[in-house]
Ligand SMILES: Nc1ncnc2c1ncn2[C@@H]1O[C@H](COP(=O)(O)OP(=O)(O)OP(=O)(O)O)[C@@H](O)[C@H]1O
C-alpha cells in the first residue's frame with residue numbers, strides 16, 4: 001500500500017481486494033458514534049469491499065454483504081447498543097426516496113454510518129463527514145482519496161495518513 005499527502009487529502013493505493021479490506025479495517029477501528037463515511041466511485045470500484053473491512057475493524061459480529069437490494073444493512077457489536085449502518089443509495093431515484101426511507105434518522109450521535117453512492121443524498125448529509133473517492137486504476141489497483149469536512153472527519157483522515165516529513 002502506498003501513501004501520499006496532498007494538503008491533508010491523503011491518497012492511498014491498494015493493489016488487491018485484501019489490501020482494500022485491510023485499509024477499511026484500519027479506519028473502521030477508529031470509527032466512533034456519529035461518524036459519517038461517504039464512499040464514491042464507479043460500479044465495481046471497491047466500495048463494498050472497503051465496507052467489509054470497515055465493519056470488521058469496527059467490530060461487527062455479522063459479515064457484511066452488498067446491500068444492493070436492501071438499501072440499509074445494519075451491524076452490531078458483541079456488546080453495546082451502537083449500530084453500524086451500511087447504506088447503498090444506488091437505487092434511490094432522488095431525495096424524495098431518501099426522505100421516505102427515513103434515512104435521516106440514521107444520522108445520529110450514537111451510530112456509525114457508511115454510505116455508497118452518497119452523491120444521491122447530498123442534501124441529507126451532515127457537514128461533518130469523511131469522503132473517500134475510489135478510483136479504479138486498472139487491473140486490481142485502486143486509489144483512495146480522502147477528503148474531510150468537519151472536525152471528526154479531519155481526525156479520521158489525519159489518522160490514515162503518515163506524519164509529514166520534517
Ligand atoms: N484493490 C482492490 N480493491 C477492491 N476491490 C478490488 C480490488 N481489485 C479488484 N477488486 C475487485 O473489484 C470489485 C469491487 O467490488 P465492490 O462490490 O466492492 O464494488 P462497489 O464499488 O461496491 O460496486 P457497486 O457500485 O456496484 O456497489 C470486486 O470484484 C473485487 O474483487
Ligand SMILES: [Mg+2]
Pocket residue numbers: 047048049066088116
Ligand atoms: Mg457496492
